[in-house]
Amino acid sequence: LEDTRPAGLALTLGVDAESPVATVERARQSEHETTRETNDMLIDIFFAIRDHGELSSAVPEDLRADRFGLQRSHIRVDAMEAPRPHPNPGPLVPGRNLARGMEVVIAPEVEVDPDVLIEAALKAELVYSEKLTRTTSVVVCNQTSDLRGKAMHAARKDIPLLSDAEFLDAVSRVQSKPGR
Template identity: 55%
Template sequence: MSVVFYAEPPVDGAVGPELGAWTVHLNPGEDAGPWHLHGYQVGQLAQAPGFASVARELRSALEGRTLLLHQAAHTWGFITQEYARAKRAAQRSRRGKSKNRPPKTIPTPVPAAIIDTLTTARMQAVDCYDFRLRAIAERYAEQPGQFGGLLKVPAAALPEVHAEASHARAAIPADTLLEADARLIPALHRAQLRAREAGHGEIAELVPADLVPDRFGLARSAVRVDAAGAPRPLLNPGVVPEGGPLVEGMEFVVSPDVATDPDELIARGVAAGLVYSEKLNRSSSLVVCNTSHELRGKAMHAHRKSIPLLSDTDFLALLADVRPGQPAIADAKNQRAYRPTPSTSREPNRRSNRGKKPAKKSAEPNAAQPRRSRRRRRRGSSRG
């Protein structure tokens, strides 16, 4: 983990002076994944401390600051999940101890704001199939193109290193490459600010208080998580016909490649009677995606499954006239009216008790006594 601190950037748009950097190795407690992805050997991480040992220092580094993250749903989701796991471990270690001792609290840091450079690049319609940090940065740095020359990569961010794997990249120490990527994120953010001034799109700024973990552990907005688990009282009429109209109960999916805020699309779609789904499946009625570049991700799979693709502007226009749907009770055998939650969807396993004889209740008046005392009493009566 690497954190780089910067001062407030000046007015001309250049990255402010660097105040310091903090890099620490953490032991994940399990397999850290392929070595070629992060560059750390198993022995290096096995001797490193756990997350709980640096939780307080990390909180002081992130509390009340503006965080610049690339792919914030994964990064911030990982940080919040680690803090939750550290809290559970501290509570387990306190069991059986004196209740007068104060509990070990490890509060989760609350930043002032979180800016996601990957979501910003998607909102600015950057034509890049690769979503890795250096691949996105190259689109803002290269001269020919829509965003050509907006990014000036500093020397500390290693501008000669590319996203593709190479022998030169493998020869760089893992800590040096990790700190270089941390220094590249603020430079990319300043380039995206220049792109916004040129009218290419907005900046994806997230409010930490509105982010909650979804069932995959990703940090999503509460609007998105609540919409994915909302009840489904209407039947799904199928895919949307060409040109509309939309019908209540249709299931829609929002691709990351949209210029409008995804939370706004989800909230307005659910308010109009549609059903939001986080995952794409064959029951999906449409996918909201701006197809200004090569299809990827959800849009690519939807095109293969013949699911219609609608741009964000067309989707918002069709929401003005949504036809009423049919209640799901009329076809309750084929489709559930409500989506089961993980806590209520699991029914008790009745097969586990099949073939087992019910426990017999003891008719002895002293059945509650220990077995050893009853055995001794029987021996004494037989001897007499």
């Protein structure tokens, strides 16, 4: 997905929408008019996605508030609140295995359900974090070019990227200490 703004998504799905690029004409429209257009476009996006595949959905019992009050899966919130029993050995070194205590961040650009990736990380005694920092060991992201968001920040900080498939393979070989 080249442009993750609603109008960019709409155009990718073949929904009739204006370009997401700002224009003077659009800036002159009333807030009521732009809100109505956006609402109609979101409805069209919903139907386009529903008609072409499976929508992601969750029942309220599967969600709970994180520390900011956002509704997240139990797995994600539990992972963010989990203690860190092992020291972080630092970033993943290419060609080496993941090690217990490494900090994992999951970017939105993955195909596997993030909860599956988080659960795999926790079972391997890795640490999950929502926020990418200089202490992050690896970022799970399927996009390797035209980087944006977490993947772009990881590249700038020399933090390695693994695809979701590579990550799931790598967690099966987690070691107690960094090494081969």
